[in-house]
Amino acid sequence: MLFISEDREYLLSPGEVLETDLGILEIPEDVSPGETVETHLGTEFVARKLRGPDLFHHFERTGAPMMPRDIGLVMGHTGIAAGDRVLDAGTGTGVLSAYLARAGAEVLTFEQDEEFAEVARENMELADVAGAVDVRVGDITEQLDDLSGFDVLTLDTADAPEVVARAPELLRPAGYVSVYSPFVEASHEAVDRAREAGLEAIETLETIQREMDFGDRGSRPSTAGVGHTGYLTFARNPV
Amino acid sequence: MLFISEDREYLLSPGEVLETDLGILEIPEDVSPGETVETHLGTEFVARKLRGPDLFHHFERTGAPMMPRDIGLVMGHTGIAAGDRVLDAGTGTGVLSAYLARAGAEVLTFEQDEEFAEVARENMELADVAGAVDVRVGDITEQLDDLSGFDVLTLDTADAPEVVARAPELLRPAGYVSVYSPFVEASHEAVDRAREAGLEAIETLETIQREMDFGDRGSRPSTAGVGHTGYLTFARNPV
Amino acid sequence: MLFISEDREYLLSPGEVLETDLGILEIPEDVSPGETVETHLGTEFVARKLRGPDLFHHFERTGAPMMPRDIGLVMGHTGIAAGDRVLDAGTGTGVLSAYLARAGAEVLTFEQDEEFAEVARENMELADVAGAVDVRVGDITEQLDDLSGFDVLTLDTADAPEVVARAPELLRPAGYVSVYSPFVEASHEAVDRAREAGLEAIETLETIQREMDFGDRGSRPSTAGVGHTGYLTFARNPV
Amino acid sequence: MLFISEDREYLLSPGEVLETDLGILEIPEDVSPGETVETHLGTEFVARKLRGPDLFHHFERTGAPMMPRDIGLVMGHTGIAAGDRVLDAGTGTGVLSAYLARAGAEVLTFEQDEEFAEVARENMELADVAGAVDVRVGDITEQLDDLSGFDVLTLDTADAPEVVARAPELLRPAGYVSVYSPFVEASHEAVDRAREAGLEAIETLETIQREMDFGDRGSRPSTAGVGHTGYLTFARNPV
Numbered sequence: 001m002l003f004i005s006e007d008r009e010y011l012l013s014p015g016e017v018l019e020t021d022l023g024i025l026e027i028p029e030d031v032s033p034g035e036t037v038e039t040h041l042g043t044e045f046v047a048r049k050l051r052g053p054d055l056f057h058h059f060e061r062t063g064a065p066m067m068p069r070d071i072g073l074v075m076g077h078t079g080i081a082a083g084d085r086v087l088d089a090g091t092g093t094g095v096l097s098a099y100l101a102r103a104g105a106e107v108l109t110f111e112q113d114e115e116f117a118e119v120a121r122e123n124m125e126l127a128d129v130a131g132a133v134d135v136r137v138g139d140i141t142e143q144l145d146d147l148s149g150f151d152v153l154t155l156d157t158a159d160a161p162e163v164v165a166r167a168p169e170l171l172r173p174a175g176y177v178s179v180y181s182p183f184v185e186a187s188h189e190a191v192d193r194a195r196e197a198g199l200e201a202i203e204t205l206e207t208i209q210r211e212m213d214f215g216d217r218g219s220r221p222s223t224a225g226v227g228h229t230g231y232l233t234f235a236r237n238p239v
Numbered sequence: 240m241l242f243i244s245e246d247r248e249y250l251l252s253p254g255e256v257l258e259t260d261l262g263i264l265e266i267p268e269d270v271s272p273g274e275t276v277e278t279h280l281g282t283e284f285v286a287r288k289l290r291g292p293d294l295f296h297h298f299e300r301t302g303a304p305m306m307p308r309d310i311g312l313v314m315g316h317t318g319i320a321a322g323d324r325v326l327d328a329g330t331g332t333g334v335l336s337a338y339l340a341r342a343g344a345e346v347l348t349f350e351q352d353e354e355f356a357e358v359a360r361e362n363m364e365l366a367d368v369a370g371a372v373d374v375r376v377g378d379i380t381e382q383l384d385d386l387s388g389f390d391v392l393t394l395d396t397a398d399a400p401e402v403v404a405r406a407p408e409l410l411r412p413a414g415y416v417s418v419y420s421p422f423v424e425a426s427h428e429a430v431d432r433a434r435e436a437g438l439e440a441i442e443t444l445e446t447i448q449r450e451m452d453f454g455d456r457g458s459r460p461s462t463a464g465v466g467h468t469g470y471l472t473f474a475r476n477p478v
Numbered sequence: 479m480l481f482i483s484e485d486r487e488y489l490l491s492p493g494e495v496l497e498t499d500l501g502i503l504e505i506p507e508d509v510s511p512g513e514t515v516e517t518h519l520g521t522e523f524v525a526r527k528l529r530g531p532d533l534f535h536h537f538e539r540t541g542a543p544m545m546p547r548d549i550g551l552v553m554g555h556t557g558i559a560a561g562d563r564v565l566d567a568g569t570g571t572g573v574l575s576a577y578l579a580r581a582g583a584e585v586l587t588f589e590q591d592e593e594f595a596e597v598a599r600e601n602m603e604l605a606d607v608a609g610a611v612d613v614r615v616g617d618i619t620e621q622l623d624d625l626s627g628f629d630v631l632t633l634d635t636a637d638a639p640e641v642v643a644r645a646p647e648l649l650r651p652a653g654y655v656s657v658y659s660p661f662v663e664a665s666h667e668a669v670d671r672a673r674e675a676g677l678e679a680i681e682t683l684e685t686i687q688r689e690m691d692f693g694d695r696g697s698r699p700s701t702a703g704v705g706h707t708g709y710l711t712f713a714r715n716p717v
Numbered sequence: 718m719l720f721i722s723e724d725r726e727y728l729l730s731p732g733e734v735l736e737t738d739l740g741i742l743e744i745p746e747d748v749s750p751g752e753t754v755e756t757h758l759g760t761e762f763v764a765r766k767l768r769g770p771d772l773f774h775h776f777e778r779t780g781a782p783m784m785p786r787d788i789g790l791v792m793g794h795t796g797i798a799a800g801d802r803v804l805d806a807g808t809g810t811g812v813l814s815a816y817l818a819r820a821g822a823e824v825l826t827f828e829q830d831e832e833f834a835e836v837a838r839e840n841m842e843l844a845d846v847a848g849a850v851d852v853r854v855g856d857i858t859e860q861l862d863d864l865s866g867f868d869v870l871t872l873d874t875a876d877a878p879e880v881v882a883r884a885p886e887l888l889r890p891a892g893y894v895s896v897y898s899p900f901v902e903a904s905h906e907a908v909d910r911a912r913e914a915g916l917e918a919i920e921t922l923e924t925i926q927r928e929m930d931f932g933d934r935g936s937r938p939s940t941a942g943v944g945h946t947g948y949l950t951f952a953r954n955p956v
Binding site: 002004033034046048049050051052053054055068069070071072073074075076077078079080081082099102103104151172173174175176184185187188191192203204205206207208209210211212214219221231239 | 241243272273285287288289290291292293294307308309310311312313314315316317318319320321338341342343390411412413414415423424426427430431442443444445446447448449450451453458460470478
């Protein structure tokens with residue numbers, strides 16, 4: 001849950017205690033959205049239900065997390081639904097895993113760095129989806145023989161093409177794989193592996209998003225530029 | 240569920256009977272994904288679990304439905320999660336409503352055209368989310384006094400700005416409103432209403448998406464152009 | 479001409495004298511590209527022929543000048559050629575005028591601010607096109623009755639639509655008008671005036687340009703964003 | 718010159734005779750823009766001065782010519798000026814060469830296909846720039862030892878990187894090379910050669926251009942998509 005004062009926002013779990021410059025904030029175990037919690041110095045924080053973009057802004061980061069826009073594109077192009085079994089790698093900060101779990105998916109996610117995995121697990125607690133996200137430490141490419149029955153694979157690692165090559169065994173019929181990569185070459189390789197593996201509906205998309213400015217002088221796309229995040233490659237398992 | 244032969248795909252509900260040029264296809268009430276159903280002339284169709292993009296391709300259309308990409312952006316920027324209460328207008332073909340319901344949301348959606356609403360209801364049956372989507376016939380702006388407690392508003396109608404103006408009463412604290420419009424002026428008006436209503440984190444985004452071609456001669460963005468779909472305006476209710 | 483030392487670049491005219499922290503630099507009247515000129519303290523500067531982008535980087539600025547990219551688009555879409563008579567407003571820094579004059583056009587340009595016009599005139603001297611660019615102080619809309627016979631109009635002022643409305647009298651048959659504006663509404667108004675005036679081939683273009691990064695890890699569009707500069711509206715006089 | 722009737726446009730040289738379905742059209746040697754020429758059946762054609770975009774639309778094509786937009790970007794980023802000596806390859810339809818010559822440049826252009834070169838030469842006649850464009854048949858990479866003293870190189874051939882590697886000998890100080898290629902890999906290679914050759918200000922740009930629609934319902938980017946044309950790579954010779 002988020003706890004919000006006039007100029008602070010903290011993402012905290014029920015029962016958590018945080019020392020702030022405004023005093024010590026003890027979150028009751030049974031706190032509900034809308035309730036007010038006071039620090040021992042008397043500053044009030046209002047409890048607020050989390051929404052996805054809060055995870056992006058408040059999770060402890062172990063790298064640059066995927067942005068809500070790209071997470072959304074993964075959700076839209078793969079049609080994420082409650083009950084989906086998702087195989088994810090690498091976990092990183094865990095924003096994608098938490099989003100998917102919040103939409104009802106059950107996520108198994110691999111992270112090679114043990115400390116990063118620990119941070120991701122804490123993030124899942126904060127997002128209240130620890131029960132739906134299994135953060136496993138290790139190299140996904142070494143575990144592929146033991147994995148199967150997934151509806152969606154979401155890959156954001158350098159060895160994604162290797163996993164794509166095994167997608168037909170990992171995915172249920174008509175399941176999707178998505179690969180996120182900033183690079184043309186890595187996306188190209190993922191497409192090559194997808195073609196060789198006999199996947200269908202293979203496509204690599206680049207997305208340019210700009211904010212509009214509505215000012216006194218008129219309407220215009222923002223002068224603040226919009227940088228590239230990553231290419232998204234999608235492919236689908238045949239029936 | 241989808242039923243797929245070599246060169247046909249039909250979206251059908253258990254118990255449905257379809258006359259095709261390949262023979263009559265009777266779907267058993269207890270069919271499961273992966274099972275094969277034969278027409279009376281002996282052509283085999285394999286049952287396949289639906290995924291979001293199938294809804295876009297197979298729903299009966301009453302207009303141009305929102306594309307998976309834009310649906311995904313709405314899901315990502317508002318952080319759609321299971322248990323969300325969503326107020327939607329106008330329903331149209333219902334692809335957005337079905338996507339949100341499949342991610343665990345409970346959707347109340349308004350459609351002014353009675354026949355369109357009926358088609359949308361049938362589409363919800365096909366997507367197996369009829370229990371989660373309430374398609375109501377009528378003008379949402381006339382019902383606003385009786386509505387409240389939503390986590391997200393998703394608006395794709397000409398009178399969206401009028402609804403945005405009432406967002407603070409309709410939304411729970413920290414809930415999001417999204418407005419989809421092809422037009423600059425309509426987006427501008429939505430932003431103006433959002434500002435006047437005291438909403439936060441107001442932004443209008445335009446999205447340009449291009450497919451990459453990986454061919455023998457090299458990698459390049461597709462020569463097939465990518466047209467504009469719509470601007471997406473987001474705003475958030477204060478706590 | 480540009481005069482370049484190891485870490486300085488100065489745009490100077492023959493005969494000009496510049497006091498720099500590296501000593502006084504006296505440019506001979508008969509200097510040629512490739513020659514070396516020394517300051518009185520002995521630092522060498524090499525004379526270099528100017529090219530268009532140098533004007534953008536070295537002209538004294540009285541505002542944000544049009545970028546080489548947008549100037550190029552004006553040149554390409556209007557087909558600027560040697561011998562063209564161009565009517566331009568407002569002058570500003572004068573980079574567009576200088577580019578057009580360097581491509582052989584004869585330019586009459588209006589600038590409302592007397593001091594800005596003076597700077598622009600000095601910039602024309604530096605670009606060696608003072609003979610081809612007539613920088614006139616005043617409001618172009620008050621001079622329209624006395625103007626005619628232009629091949630191209632290039633407008634970058636708030637009252638561009640008013641000039642567009644008079645384009646048929648100002649332009650030769652098949653001549654082009656271009657309007658540069660950051661704003662949707664101003665571009666819309668220019669298009670409306672162009673339609674009412676019976677101009678042809680009316681179009682408003684927005685241009686998004688991104689730099690590619692070729693690094694050790696792969697090829698990708700730059701993360702440094704590319705902001706909006708302006709919409710370019712073109713229209714053509716009928717025969 | 719262009720000759721225009723109600724619903725026909727022909728690009729013809731003075732003295733040329735054209736048989737049309739509207740009768741035989743004999744262009745006098747001394748025809749001037751604005752004059753009317755009649756076919757022997759009495760249909761009137763008005764003579765019109767050519768502008769750059771007419772070359773794109775009316776030249777006989779031997780392949781897909783570079784678009785006015787990309788030609789403009791080459792002109793803007795290299796600062797094409799009257800008196801420039803330009804080395805171009807490959808000629809193709811010759812629209813770029815004709816544009817540059819019309820802006821006062823002297824162009825030497827190489828085309829490997831003898832028939833294409835012949836068409837290009839006729840196109841130069843039509844554009845009235847035959848005296849300024851030398852269309853040479855052959856492989857530019859075999860002629861590099863004999864070439865030097867150019868202000869700008871404009872390359873649109875598969876072996877562009879090979880020419881870029883020799884740019885320091887081909888270009889005058891501070892001269893520009895531009896490479897047009899649809900492909901990431903070819904652009905990457907041009908950049909690598911430019912870096913190895915010690916060129917400066919190296920950049921590869923991709924350009925996305927969209928038309929705006931101003932209709933009764935509002936303003937919006939066109940739904941008609943805008944495809945990729947090519948990446949433009951620029952680099953500059955040091956002083």
